[in-house]
Amino acid sequence: MNTEPLPATAALDRIRVVLSHPSHPGNIGAAARAMKTMGLSRLVLVKPKVFPDAQADAMAVGATDLLVQAEVVDTLAEALSGTVLAMAMTARRRELAVPALWARDGAAELVAQAAAGEVALVFGNETSGLSNDELALCRRWAMIPVNAEFSSLNLAAAVQVMCYELRLAALDPGLPPAISGAGLLASHDEVERLIAHIERAALSSEFLDPASPKRLIARLRRMFSRAAPEKEEVNILRGLFAALEKAAETRIENKT
Amino acid sequence: MNTEPLPATAALDRIRVVLSHPSHPGNIGAAARAMKTMGLSRLVLVKPKVFPDAQADAMAVGATDLLVQAEVVDTLAEALSGTVLAMAMTARRRELAVPALWARDGAAELVAQAAAGEVALVFGNETSGLSNDELALCRRWAMIPVNAEFSSLNLAAAVQVMCYELRLAALDPGLPPAISGAGLLASHDEVERLIAHIERAALSSEFLDPASPKRLIARLRRMFSRAAPEKEEVNILRGLFAALEKAAETRIENKT
Numbered sequence: 001m002n003t004e005p006l007p008a009t010a011a012l013d014r015i016r017v018v019l020s021h022p023s024h025p026g027n028i029g030a031a032a033r034a035m036k037t038m039g040l041s042r043l044v045l046v047k048p049k050v051f052p053d054a055q056a057d058a059m060a061v062g063a064t065d066l067l068v069q070a071e072v073v074d075t076l077a078e079a080l081s082g083t084v085l086a087m088a089m090t091a092r093r094r095e096l097a098v099p100a101l102w103a104r105d106g107a108a109e110l111v112a113q114a115a116a117g118e119v120a121l122v123f124g125n126e127t128s129g130l131s132n133d134e135l136a137l138c139r140r141w142a143m144i145p146v147n148a149e150f151s152s153l154n155l156a157a158a159v160q161v162m163c164y165e166l167r168l169a170a171l172d173p174g175l176p177p178a179i180s181g182a183g184l185l186a187s188h189d190e191v192e193r194l195i196a197h198i199e200r201a202a203l204s205s206e207f208l209d210p211a212s213p214k215r216l217i218a219r220l221r222r223m224f225s226r227a228a229p230e231k232e233e234v235n236i237l238r239g240l241f242a243a244l245e246k247a248a249e250t251r252i253e254n255k256t
Numbered sequence: 257m258n259t260e261p262l263p264a265t266a267a268l269d270r271i272r273v274v275l276s277h278p279s280h281p282g283n284i285g286a287a288a289r290a291m292k293t294m295g296l297s298r299l300v301l302v303k304p305k306v307f308p309d310a311q312a313d314a315m316a317v318g319a320t321d322l323l324v325q326a327e328v329v330d331t332l333a334e335a336l337s338g339t340v341l342a343m344a345m346t347a348r349r350r351e352l353a354v355p356a357l358w359a360r361d362g363a364a365e366l367v368a369q370a371a372a373g374e375v376a377l378v379f380g381n382e383t384s385g386l387s388n389d390e391l392a393l394c395r396r397w398a399m400i401p402v403n404a405e406f407s408s409l410n411l412a413a414a415v416q417v418m419c420y421e422l423r424l425a426a427l428d429p430g431l432p433p434a435i436s437g438a439g440l441l442a443s444h445d446e447v448e449r450l451i452a453h454i455e456r457a458a459l460s461s462e463f464l465d466p467a468s469p470k471r472l473i474a475r476l477r478r479m480f481s482r483a484a485p486e487k488e489e490v491n492i493l494r495g496l497f498a499a500l501e502k503a504a505e506t507r508i509e510n511k512t
Contacts, residue, residue, distance in 0.1 A: 039403040062408050147295040152318055157290055157416040164417050207499035216492050227483030236472050243463035244500040
């Protein structure tokens with residue numbers, strides 16, 4: 001058995017999203033859109049009440065290709081044929097259950113098992129969920145943590161959350177690096193010269209007590225460290241302080 | 257200074273979800289439902305195209321109470337008033353940017369900062385997103401990782417993913433704050449007053465051309481966004497600029 005991690009796209013390509021007995025075609029379309037934004041493509045529908053349908057197409061926006069390719073079957077057993085693992089989403093704790101996983105752990109397990117073959121994530125009807133017979137066909141259960149006082153997660157919203165978790169699980173540890181700003185960072189020396197400039201301006205304006213300027217300047221240095229200013233920003237600030245310093249010097253000249 | 261982690265419900269109660277210029281009332285309702293399933297309740301709408309509306313109510317299902325209580329304002333600045341941190345959701349990498357966080361890290365940071373006060377998560381218009389001026393008002397940016405070939409995440413679906421991450425971040429007390437500064441963060445209003453003060457000082461010292469101060473001030477706002485200054489740092493800078501302004505005024509008096 002091959003259990004090497006797969007490339008992210010290969011793992012996502014092995015995950016079927018199964019909607020069992022969905023009532024509202026709009027939810028099917030919205031689910032397709034949710035899947036595609038996260039890089040999933042394989043939609044399986046068990047006895048949809050209305051499908052295909054214009055409302056499904058409308059809600060899918062640019063993901064109608066998933067609707068065209070969707071497999072429509074009569075039973076959940078058919079939908080799961082050929083899979084190595086089926087995981088059922090459930091909205092409530094049930095008796096007689098394999099312990100349920102939280103969404104994040106469930107997604108990680110599905111992605112891990114995709115290394116061994118096809119897997120399925122199964123969502124029940126909007127109102128009644130999955131039947132006990134359907135649940136019995138699934139080896140794992142997963143739950144999205146919800147507000148106990150209002151657990152009414154929309155079907156497509158649940159698909160969105162799970163596909164998001166599946167995408168992250170498939171990308172892990174390959175999440176793209178932190179997204180960086182565009183400008184050229186100021187050098188250490190440039191920032192130090194800015195701080196020295198501020199200190200000079202603060203002394204000339206009599207804001208700082210020359211005997212103990214240290215603490216305030218240390219605070220500003222810390223702030224500029226966090227800011228990681230760009231060259232242009234340092235230049236703006238130095239220009240501003242030069243103008244203010246000049247004004248302060250003029251005043252001192254006028255005084256004497 | 258209180259930066260102890262809050263109980264989960266208390267943290268979620270301090271998070272405003274701000275929808276700026278939403279076009280479709282159905283999305284407002286679906287966003288309210290998404291929020292409530294995750295235990296969030298505070299919806300703020302900036303100039304919604306159509307609101308209130310029957311379609312919003314229909315999509316909210318059992319979350320119409322959030323629509324009734326929603327605050328409707330004219331500008332993003334009003335929506336952010338009183339917050340200690342505003343985070344903008346963005347769908348694409350932009351130039352001239354504060355580094356963006358991935359959704360999960362962004363949610364952890366918002367929840368951590370909620371210990372210090374009110375925070376906001378800001379979503380832009382369905383088609384055009386947030387304007388550059390709106391982005392400039394937000395001190396952090398976050399992105400949901402999407403399929404590069406189909407990034408068309410529905411607005412309410414994005415709200416669902418982020419509220420799910422916020423709920424998990426609030427439930428997990430073990431996450432360290434992403435901002436490592438020890439002090440209490442300056443509020444949005446305090447930072448804005450600092451920027452207004454700098455602009456005034458720059459004009460009085462004749463550093464800025466009164467006809468076109470916009471770009472330089474925008475650059476400084478961005479830098480302060482990244483820095484996430486603490487209250488004490490803002491106070492130091494305002495004291496310094498007040499002293500320099502006073503000097504500049506004296507010079508102008510002496511001139512005349």
